[in-house]
Amino acid sequence: MGIEVSVRNLTKSFGSHQIWRDxxxxxxxxxxxxxxxxxGTGKSVFLKSLIGLLRPDEGEIVVDGVDIMRCSARELYEIRTLFGVLFxxxxxxxxxxxxxxxxxxxxxxxxKPESEISRIVMEKLELVGLVGAEGKLPGEISGGMRKRAGLAxxxxxxxxIILVDEPDSGLDPVRTTYIxxxxxxxxxxxxxxxxxVSHNINLARTVPDNIGMLFRRELVMFGxxxxxxxxxxPVIRQFLGGAMIGPIGMSEEKDEAQMAHEQALVDAGHHAGGVEGLVGIAPQMRPTPGLPERRxxxxxxERVRRMLPTLPPEARDAIADDLDAARVMAR
Known part of the structure; x- marks a missing residue:
């Protein structure tokens, strides 16, 4: 089973520019x-911090009981062997x-001997659907194939622990779904x-077990x-709905006057972009038929059920309906 990664009060700046805090x-x-x-909210910076490629200014990153912010170079090397990274x-x-x-x-x-290396390599290439392409150079294959080779x-x-940075970058929606x-x-x-790490709305709604969002140099929510x-x-609903109305603007954030102006346009019938009704608990992607259910x-x-009493009534109702639907599908 994978390893828990715990991040506490992490802050990172480049010079006078703060990327995120606490x-x-x-x-x-x-x-x-x-x-x-x-x-531009520092998602990739966060990912690189988890494996020690970038060093935050403050905080803790605890992996397998070791705080990589304070460990020795040898300990960091050992911790990195627990990670696989797809850039x-x-x-x-x-x-x-x-x-x-x-x-x-x-x-x-x-x-490992070359015979064992060959077995492992071909096993991973088969997993990502690249058997038959092992002799090709990266410049001879598509972007999607390069992504899959990087994953292998x-x-x-x-x-x-597997870290994946923008798996949809440069790919069309179909190939993003394959990844x-x-x-x-x-x-x-x-x-x-x-x-x-992603800003792909469809991926965000259908793939992960847990979702977090960075905005205005802070983690808005994670759960x-x-x-x-x-x-x-508001920022989560706007982002997942892909709409203009909300705190996110072209330069990341808006002031109250701009938000009021845009809302007035919508009230007057101006289309605000996005897809109406998109926000909601979409069905989660399931394993390929033939594989077992994901543990x-x-x-x-079980964690969500324990959280239900602490949530707003609307959220409790939506989550209860989703859990009931999931239970029916699993039968």
Whole structure:
């Protein structure tokens, strides 16, 4: 099973520009989480901080009981072996074919014989649907195939935590769905802890067990999908609805005068963008037929049931209906 990652009071700045402050959240072990937010809110900075590529100014990042903000270089190296990372562009070596790209971590960090490396590489390439393309260079394949090759490479060391940075970047909606399905299937098979950084609305509503959102240098909310998707928090409703009306603007945030002006336009019949009725608890993506049910789902639903008494009545009703529907589908 995957490992819990706990972040407490994390703050990060570049010079005088503060990226985010006092961010606290826990990625539940073995579940899929997504971190959302408008462009420029520091989502990728947060992901890179989790593996020590960037160092926050303050706070704690506890992985497997070790605070990587205060550990030795050797301890950090050991902690990093627990992670697999899929960067936005796949981060493949252009001069290596896909087989050698995927094999690279095994050759660098293990002493496995080539026969064992070959078995593992082909197993991961099959998992992401790239068997037959192992001899191709990254420049000879599509962006979607490069993403899948990057995911295969992220998996070869059998990580317990998988970080995925903008899996939809540069991909059309169909190929984004294929990547999303692959991540769900991987979680089903190995019960890894997965964090997806994204601003894709459809992915956010259908893939993760838990959702968080960064806005105005703060974490607005983080919790089970049912809680976030039924939230009446304005910035969350605006983001998931893809509408202009709300706190998010072209330059990230709006003042009250601009928000009042836009609301007046809507009241006068001006279309505000987005999709009417989009916000709600959409059905979650399920594993590919033939695979077992994801263990993460039962763990999350039990946590949601314990939270119900603390939620607003509208949220309780929406979540109760969703849990009932899920129970019927599972029969």
């Amino acid at each position: 961010v606290s959240l826990t990625l539940p072990a073995g579940e899929v989480s997504a971190l959302l937010g408008p462009s 936005q562009d796949g981060a493949l070596f252009g001069s290596m074919n896909l087989f050698d790209n995927v094999a690279f971590p095994l050759r660098e960090h293990t002493r 490479r992220a998996l070869v060391l059998e990580p317990q 999303s399905q692959t991540l769900i299937d991987i979680n089903t098979e190995i019960d890894a802890t997965i964090l997806i 089970p999908r049912e809680v976030l998707l039924s939230s009446d928090e 993460a789902v039962a763990r999350r639903r």
